[in-house]
Amino acid sequence: MEKKVYSVDGKELRTITLDDKVFGLPVNEDVIYYAINNELANKRVGTACTKDRSEVHGSNAKPYKQKGTGRARRGDKKSPLCRGGGVIFGPKPRDFSFVLPKKVKRLAMKSILSLKAQGDRLTVIEDFTVESGKTKDLVAILKNFPSDGRTVIVLKDDDANIKQAGRNIPAVSFLSYNRLRAHDLFYGRKVIMLESAVKNLSGFYGEGAE
16 A cells, blocks of 8 residues: 655655555454453543441441331441442442453554555654744644544654644644554544654564564
8 A cells, every 4th residue: 555755844745655464454343442442441540439338437226126116127327228328339449451462452553554544544744853842833734734633643753842842732642653552543533654653663563573
């Protein structure tokens, strides 16, 4: 598959050949779901906690006698049926994270990249940086690549200047080619990828890569 490479001004420069082992695979929706679900589950804090009737502070005495009142039998005021009593089957602190096989993660990333490339949601631009680190300089570049939603920029490395320039832009997120996130990549309406990042992805996710 071939894609056009654009300059930061939005002009066509040349074409680049995308690795079919990374950008030309059939889209596997199942592994994409598992990868996104895994990332969201690993982010969950799991600190919600409620008290059951054994943990609620209060008296163990019966509020009234067992028989002769005509009322229902009552154990103590800590019963879940009473106001201020314990909670039935309430949440307790737990770990929601789980391990996803490495091969499944890699296949999910390649499936998302293939989905974006085949759906014309992937734009390749020449390598650039924002030396000033100012938001207005990055906004001037992104105006040449309009998007109808969130924009994801895939970098060739951990470029602190670009990230500093884009941290005040709510609809833009940054990913390094070797630390992709399935959730951000999948829900990005436009994926802008630096030319060097495309080449690095071919080696990182290509055939024979570990």
